[in-house]
Amino acid sequence: MALGRARGGERRIDYWPGFVDALSTLLLVFVFLLTVFVLVQFFLTREMAGKDDAMARLQAQIRELTDLLALERTSRDDAESDLGSLRSSLALMQQERDRLRSEIVAPPDEAEQAAARGRAEALASQLAQQKDVAAQALSQIDLLNQQIAALRRQMAALEEALAISESKDKESQAKLADLGRRLNVALAQRVQELTRFRSEFFGRLRAILGDRPDIRIVGDRFVFQSEVFFDPGSAGIRPEAIPALDKLAEAIAALEKEIPSDIAWVLRVDGHTDNRPIQTPQFPSNWELSAARAIAVVQYLVGKGIQPVHLVAAGFGEYQPIDAADSDEARAKNRRIELKLTER
Numbered sequence: 334m335a336l337g338r339a340r341g342g343e344r345r346i347d348y349w350p351g352f353v354d355a356l357s358t359l360l361l362v363f364v365f366l367l368t369v370f371v372l373v374q375f376f377l378t379r380e381m382a383g384k385d386d387a388m389a390r391l392q393a394q395i396r397e398l399t400d401l402l403a404l405e406r407t408s409r410d411d412a413e414s415d416l417g418s419l420r421s422s423l424a425l426m427q428q429e430r431d432r433l434r435s436e437i438v439a440p441p442d443e444a445e446q447a448a449a450r451g452r453a454e455a456l457a458s459q460l461a462q463q464k465d466v467a468a469q470a471l472s473q474i475d476l477l478n479q480q481i482a483a484l485r486r487q488m489a490a491l492e493e494a495l496a497i498s499e500s501k502d503k504e505s506q507a508k509l510a511d512l513g514r515r516l517n518v519a520l521a522q523r524v525q526e527l528t529r530f531r532s533e534f535f536g537r538l539r540a541i542l543g544d545r546p547d548i549r550i551v552g553d554r555f556v557f558q559s560e561v562f563f564d565p566g567s568a569g570i571r572p573e574a575i576p577a578l579d580k581l582a583e584a585i586a587a588l589e590k591e592i593p594s595d596i597a598w599v600l601r602v603d604g605h606t607d608n609r610p611i612q613t614p615q616f617p618s619n620w621e622l623s624a625a626r627a628i629a630v631v632q633y634l635v636g637k638g639i640q641p642v643h644l645v646a647a648g649f650g651e652y653q654p655i656d657a658a659d660s661d662e663a664r665a666k667n668r669r670i671e672l673k674l675t676e677r
Contacts, residue, residue: 353591360596360676370516377509381502388502391495395488402484409477416470423463541580548577551655551671559606559626559668566611568625570633578630581672582637589643597677601645602627602634605671607664608651624648630670642677 538555539548547558562574570578585600592598604623616622627646635641656663 353588357592357596360598364676366516370512373509373512377505381505385502388495388498391491391498395491395495398484398488398491402481402488405477405481405484409474409481412470412474412477416467416474419463419467419470423467426459426463538581538584541584553673554603555672557670557672558665559670560665562630562670563626566613566616566622568616568622568629570629578633579637582634582639585634585639585643586637589640599643599645599675599677601647601671601673601675602630603671603673604646604648605653605667605669606651607667608654609664619650620648622648623650626670 539550547561549556561577562570564571604625604627606619606623611619611622616625624646625648627648631644631646634644651667654663654667656666
């Protein structure tokens with residue numbers, strides 16, 4: 334009665350709606366930033382993949398043109414070598430022609446003069462043929478020089494295109510790195526704020542349920558020892574657990590009213606057991622026992638008016654221990670029911 338009069342005589346300020354509004358806003362911002370990051374990552378990845386393909390094609394063309402240029406240079410060198418040989422042969426023939434002409438001018442007799450004229454005519458014919466071959470070689474060298482010049486222009490254009498592509502690729506990578514850095518900073522800030530609000534929410538649950546050693550906060554989860562709700566090897570809720578479950582249902586009902594309807598959230602109820610095997614007709618393994626206990630808690634909360642869309646039941650068996658020691662104390666810690674407020 335004295336406590337009731339004291340509460341009636343003073344006004345209490347409820348900060349909880351403000352905390353929930355801030356939590357919902359942070360969740361929306363977090364989802365929005367994550368969506369933006371995924372979209373930007375997707376488009377930039379596609380753009381970078383296309384640029385990588387283009388760069389690979391350009392590099393393949395450059396290698397092909399380089400091989401062609403080397404082949405053309407080899408052909409030109411061969412042609413120049415042949416031309417040098419032809420020029421040497423032409424010079425020798427010209428010397429022989431001059432010698433024969435000198436013999437024709439003053440031959441010792443008519444027979445030698447006729448033979449000299451025959452040799453001179455033969456050399457003249459060979460000389461004409463060599464000149465034609467030399468002219469063809471010069472023409473081929475000119476054509477090769479033109480082809481080499483065209484290949485060089487193509488290589489210069491490809492190298493310029495490759496440089497532009499590499500520059501754009503570096504700019505894209507820099508933008509992506511900057512966006513990722515800014516997004517990571519923003520997400521880190523939001524996670525810190527979300528962690529603070531979750532801690533305050535669990536603190537409120539602690540105040541509602543009382544400061545009991547079998548109820549504690551572990552990370553982002555609210556942990557009940559299984560003995561609070563269930564007898565050993567059973568999934569039936571103990572009568573002694575009804576007051577605690579009723580208070581929990583009241584807190585969740587208030588949460589449903591305060592969180593906006595456009596935020597997809599659930600309270601996940603996780604069942605965990607120790608590593609002692611169980612083999613009964615009802616529970617052939619710890620999987621069935623942990624799942625049945627989580628479902629029993631969810632069904633009770635639904636019976637108290639909590640919307641099923643905001644509840645999830647999960648059974649983990651003995652495979653997620655919080656204490657891996659082989660002792661009765663560790664096994665007692667591992668037999669638990671966990672509540673986690675998360676996104677749907």
